[in-house]
Amino acid sequence: MINELAKIMPDIHFSPGERFSWSPAEHKITYTPEQIEADGRYALLHETGHAILGHSNYTTDVELLKMEVAAWEKAKELAKTLGLKISEEHIQQCLDSYRDWLYRRSSCPTCGTNTLQNDSTNDYRCFNCHTEWEVSPSRFCRAYRTRKTETEFVLL
Numbered sequence: 001m002i003n004e005l006a007k008i009m010p011d012i013h014f015s016p017g018e019r020f021s022w023s024p025a026e027h028k029i030t031y032t033p034e035q036i037e038a039d040g041r042y043a044l045l046h047e048t049g050h051a052i053l054g055h056s057n058y059t060t061d062v063e064l065l066k067m068e069v070a071a072w073e074k075a076k077e078l079a080k081t082l083g084l085k086i087s088e089e090h091i092q093q094c095l096d097s098y099r100d101w102l103y104r105r106s107s108c109p110t111c112g113t114n115t116l117q118n119d120s121t122n123d124y125r126c127f128n129c130h131t132e133w134e135v136s137p138s139r140f141c142r143a144y145r146t147r148k149t150e151t152e153f154v155l156l
């Protein structure tokens with residue numbers, strides 16, 4: 001499968017590593033070889049989706065979420081080209097985990113109100129109680145791995 005993808009995307013380097021990721025700076029997709037036969041196939045197609053779409057930077061969490069959705073759409077097309085099918089349930093689970101992640105980051109730690117991110121500072125400010133907090137920098141596919149217990153914000 002790596003060989004087939006490399007044929008379609010000759011400009012991208014595929015390199016084995018500890019987790020699935022797309023590095024725009026290095027033009028490199030990292031994959032976990034031992035997971036390729038299981039759900040890792042889907043993750044690999046998803047990362048290739050980011051690569052094909054040329055995803056490189058985003059300023060807000062919402063923008064990142066849109067890119068994750070787009071990468072899954074691309075992954076579906078790519079799967080069809082390769083004669084594979086990505087389980088719709090798997091995609092929905094991933095999208096749900098991104099949405100949960102966004103919800104946790106954007107909920108006010110003081111009063112729970114859901115707030116929009118400031119797109120110039122990337123901080124959040126609650127319009128209800130005026131608490132301000134900053135979130136850890138978002139990364140592609142981070143949501144997929146993030147555990148619910150992980151702290152996502154620092155109060156300002």
Ligand SMILES: [Zn+2]
Binds near residue numbers: 112
């Ligand atoms: Zn609040």
Ligand SMILES: [Zn+2]
Binds near residue numbers: 047050068071141
């Ligand atoms: Zn992704």
